[in-house]
Every structure is written in C-alpha cells, then in structure tokens.
Amino acid sequence: MPMDHLSTTFATLADPTRRAILARLAVGEATVNELAAPFAMSLPAVSKHLKVLEHAGLITRGREAQWRPCRLEAGPLKEVAGWLEHYRRFWDDSFDRMADYLKEIQTKGDPDGRKN
Template sequence: MNLQAEPLDRVFAALADPTRRAILAKLTAGEATVNELAAPFALAQPSISKHLKVLEAAGLVSRGRSAQTRPVRLNPAALAQVDGWLGDYRGFWEQSFDRLEAYVKDLQQPEKPR
C-alpha cells in the first residue's frame, strides 16, 4: 500500500460515517466536550467516544486539556489533504462539464435545412 495513501484512507474511512460527519460539522463552530457532542444524537457517551477515536486516528480532530474537561477541536489540515486529492480531479470534471455543456448547446440548435 502507498504510504502516502494511508492517512488519506483513514480520513475517507472516518468521513464515511454520517455521525462522524455531523460531529465535524458541529466542531466547525468551535471546540466542544464529548457530552456536548453527544447531545444531538441518540447515542451513549461511549459510542460518541468511539467515533471520536476514529476521527482522532484520522487526524481530523484533536483533544486538549482544560481543567476537568478534554475539549475536542477540529483539525482542518486533514481536510486539506482531501481537498488536495479532489483537486487532482477538478480539472477532469471541469473539462467533462464543458464538453457536456457544448453537447447540450449543440442539441438545442435548430436543425439546419439541407
């Protein structure tokens, strides 16, 4: 396996779960405790903690230490990896859309008399 692909594989595996994506969305507003992250879900705190371990292993979140709590914060650098990977395909998609647009315009042209 490509060593550079491993971190990206962990990020995509973590992002595959809707609960983890929702946790990341909540963290865009700022750091939060495990209890705050668990509140909107019908999940027990240990289940949220398991999701956080996956996100942490992927480098998407980190945990700090503040008095009695361990706030969780978003690590945008891991998402930048995903953006970079997707950027490699952006040119292909744009060219494909341009060709599709030209084809649709061609179809919309009235047929010329022969």
C-alpha cells in the same frame, strides 16, 4: 494492514455521525457531552467516534479539569482537497476554460511560443 493516510481520512469521513461532529466543531470547541447531545446513541459510542477522528488527525483534544474539549484540525481535509483537484476537470466546466485561458495568455505573452 497498513492504512495509508488518505484511506484513513476517507474511512473516517464515511460516517454521518462523525461528519456531524466535525460540522459542530467548525463552529467552535466543544466537550464530549456537548458533542454527544444531538445523537440518539450512548456516550461511549460518541467517545469511540472521537477516538477515530483523533486518530485520523481530524480533531485534537485538550484537557480542562474533567473535560476534554475537542477542536477541529483541517490538515487531512486539505489533503482530500488536494487529491480531489486531480479530478476537478471531470466536473468543473470552468476548469477547461481556465486551462484555455492560461494557455492563451501564455502564448500571447511569449512571441516565441515557448511552452515554459
């Protein structure tokens, strides 16, 4: 089944272990063992999570000797933020006020009241 990008990103983020890994990587690069340490699960399990994260483009992995340092890649998160923007008006009160404000300065600054 052809999984679109956004669906892949959301599915990847739908796991607390993976979100915890991202939170850790927000601090800085880390190896697989370092990332696995906090979790009560086997190393292969974490390795799988990393593969999922990598496949979603949320991390990249280098190689230094026998270590594969992982680092955060925020591209997909930016896409999510973009998607969310379409809905901001449903929860953000200041969003409406900002829209009002923009409309106001738009008409005030343009005596003809053109829309654009």
